[in-house]
Amino acid sequence: MSSDPSIRDYDRPAGGWDALKSVARQLVREDVGVEGARTLLRTNQPDGFDCPGCAWPDRDHASTFEFCENGAKAVAAEATRRRAGPDLFARHSVSQLAEYSDHWLESQGRLTTPMRYDAASDHYVPVTWDEAFALVARHLRALPSPDEAVFYTSGRTSNEAAFLYQLFVREYGTNNFPDCSNMCHESSGTALKKQVGVGKGTVTLQDFEQADCILVFGQNPGTNHPRMLGELRDAARRGCRIAAFNPLRERGLERFADPQDKLEMLRGGSTLIASDYFQLKIGGDLAAVKGIIKHVLERDADALARGEASLLDRDFFDAHTSGFEAFAADVRAESWDTIIAESGLDEAQLRRAGDLYLQSERVIACWGMGITQHRHSVATIHMIANLMLLRGHIGRPGAGLCPVRGHSNVQGDRTMMIWERPPAAFLDRLGEVFGFEPPRAPGFDTVAAIEAMIDGRAKVFFAMGGNFAVATPDSDATARGLRSCALTVNVTTKLNRSHLVHGREALILPCLGRTEIDVQAAGPQGVTVEDSMSMVHMSAGIHAPASDTLLSEPAIVARLAQATLGARSKVDWDWLVEDYDRIRDLIARVFDDFHDFNARVRVPGGFRLSNGASVRRWDTGDGRARFVPAAVPVDSPVHRARAERSAQPVFTLATMRSHDQYNTTIYGLDDRYRGVFGERRALFANAADIAALGLAPGDRVDLESLSDDGVRRQARGFLLVAYDIPRGCLAAYYPETNPLVPLGSFADESRTPTSKSVPVIVVPHVADATAPRQRDIPATVVG
DSSP, X not given: OOSSOEEOOOOSOEEHHHHHHHHHHHHHHXXXXXXXXXXXXXXXXXXXXXXXXXXXXXXXXXXXXXXXXXXXXXXXXXXXXXXXXXXXXXXXXXXXXXXXXXXXXXXXXXXXXXEEEEXXXXXXXXXXXXXXXXXXXXXXXXXXXXXXEEEEEOTTSOHHHHHHHHHHHHHHTOOOOOBGGGXXXXXXXXXXXXXHSOSSOOOOHHHHHHOSEEEEESOOHHHHOTTHHHHHHHXXXXXXXXXXXXXXXXXXXXXXXXXXXXXXXXXXXXXXXXXXXXXXXXXOHHHHHHHHHHHHHXXXXXXXXXXXXXXXXXXXXXXXXXXXXXXXXXXXHSOHXXXXXXXXXXXXXXXXXXXXXXXXXXXXXXXXXXXXXXTTHHHHHHHHHHHHHHTTOSSSTTOEEEEOOXXXXXXXXXXXXXXXXXXXXXXXXXXXXXXXXXXXXXXXXXXXXXXXXXXXXXXXXXXXXXXXXXXXXXXXXXXXXXXXXXEEEEEESBOOGGXXXXXXEEEEEEBOOTTBOEEETTEEEOEEEEOTTSEEEEEOOOBOOSOTTOBOHHHHHHHHHHHHHGGGOSSOHHHHHHOHHHHHHHHHHHOGGGTTHHHHHTSTTOEEOOOGGGGTOOOSSSSSEEOOOOOOOOSSHHXXXXXXXXXXXXXEEEEEOOTTEETTXXXXXXXXXXXXXXXXXXXXXXXXXXXXXXXXXTOEEEEEEOOTTOOOEEEEEXXXXXXXXXXXXXXXXXXXXXXXXXXXXXXXXXXXXXTTOEEEEEEXXXXXXXXXXXXXXXXXXXX
């Protein structure tokens, strides 16, 4: 970590020349060379590869290079010429590696060789692929029950790898599939499936061209989905109103300069993004949306009283919905005082937002993890969908629901049934196609998997990508669980902290990246992914593999299945991996939506999966979209903590990414748009709150979260940064604040960890000489 962090105002637009400069610096840091730089120009092109970053869709997946700062950094990280080979592990024990920061670990470069943990020396040592698969198979076959193994999946895994993975694990005998969806948009899927019959968004990019109002809730596209800013910019330029609902003032929601617009770049121009910015309290979205709806219902009642036409789409209600009257009665009964107190917005602001909605003919509602990671997240998403149903803004052009997913194939992995609660119809079809009886009992989600590892009910942990130890809540509890395992295995491209928080035996299995050429018996292969708007398209690597010993993810799954299941398997794993078209043919036999998969995915731009709600077909049981009432929460963990500690300020903490970060991958130590440079342990607070604590910006503080389980959770040494955020609210980066999120605190129904609403107290920092200090020494010095 830099010993001299700096905090300074950033008043330039998102994107622009600073984005290009940041990418240039990253290319140098990653040492990608000329060939690696050229690789960027083949991103998201018909004959190139899909960006391994976010799941925001491309224009027909056939345009010229679409610049995205964090996508470029993700490609550079994969195309680096640095190598984390056996020599790195020979020089450093696991204990020594654990002293370094996540940023340093990432900067060591691409892993090249399968590695096995040697407890006697505390080092990872090389192992052959055959030995590695035999070790995993021996552990899996020795378990008294398949349910004692856990199979985690990251959202970077392709459809082909995910399908083979779930097939192997279910033939092995368990539904234990915790995945990154459990920690991000599980709340979205849970709410939407119940309400409109599909757990995905209902819009396409073409809808953004027609909308005259876009509502953005709990999302920071400038950092998390930079390519989305292009759509918002174009919409703003043609007069579309864009309303941002976000506790923090985020630069990407204010102004954007498109690095692909040569004229705008040369002139130093930019585009205003948000026409309206509503800074509500953290977790206040449900109350805010309910207040907007209350205003709309009051305006509608006034119109009817004057003998005018209804402001609501009552024909749509009659033909397509149920539950409106009960829902409307619930809204009318909610008091304005409660709505105002819990949203953090005054009545005039809420009525202004309601009028904006009423003045718009085509509305899109977008949201991110600022919505999905609260105790009341599912109810909040119900309320957003209720708002859209009021005037028929689902299932027609220019309008709809848009949960903005994170990792590149997180939505596709769930479509492939990486899910701990698979529907019976899918299991029936899987058994019919492959000739075995799949397990029927629900498996472990992420929280349940950690609990099972801690108490000994799960003894083997296998991760297909990701950084589980860092991505999960309650870091100490997660570490206890992983260290209790007999075996932990991580399939990965780079070194990360999860490899250092391991079981009694452990393996690191290096795989090909999305940018690399994957050659199997039938020749070079392509894989497919599904973006946030249900478009499925092909991706084929163009770069030479980082090592000739790397295997693809499908090959790793196939060889593991062979080693574990042997002759009892009903699947010819070798034959499938020879040609990925064969995998896609089987996917088409299991999922009707993927009929003619190989032909349709080779059409430029791919194809869109069916989406009933987008055509007003509601797969909800009764064939109707449902209005779902929900009370404004007034008894959350934050409410209870404040009641119990009335003499001490209790704040609501939201964890978030920095701009130089993608999920758990730390590209650098700067957060340009928020004005933080060279510092990860930053705490963003209202200046008045800082003063009320008797502190000053630049002071160091410690955080302690408050929960009902009696466990003391702390995160120490955070730099106070005065920021435009409502009083009583704090924000800080994860994974540094993940230790503060209790394992037992999760969203109702979806069980998503409540990482965006953690009750905390703040105290002056007290140095702890016994605490380990992470080092962040450049790779050229140490690695």
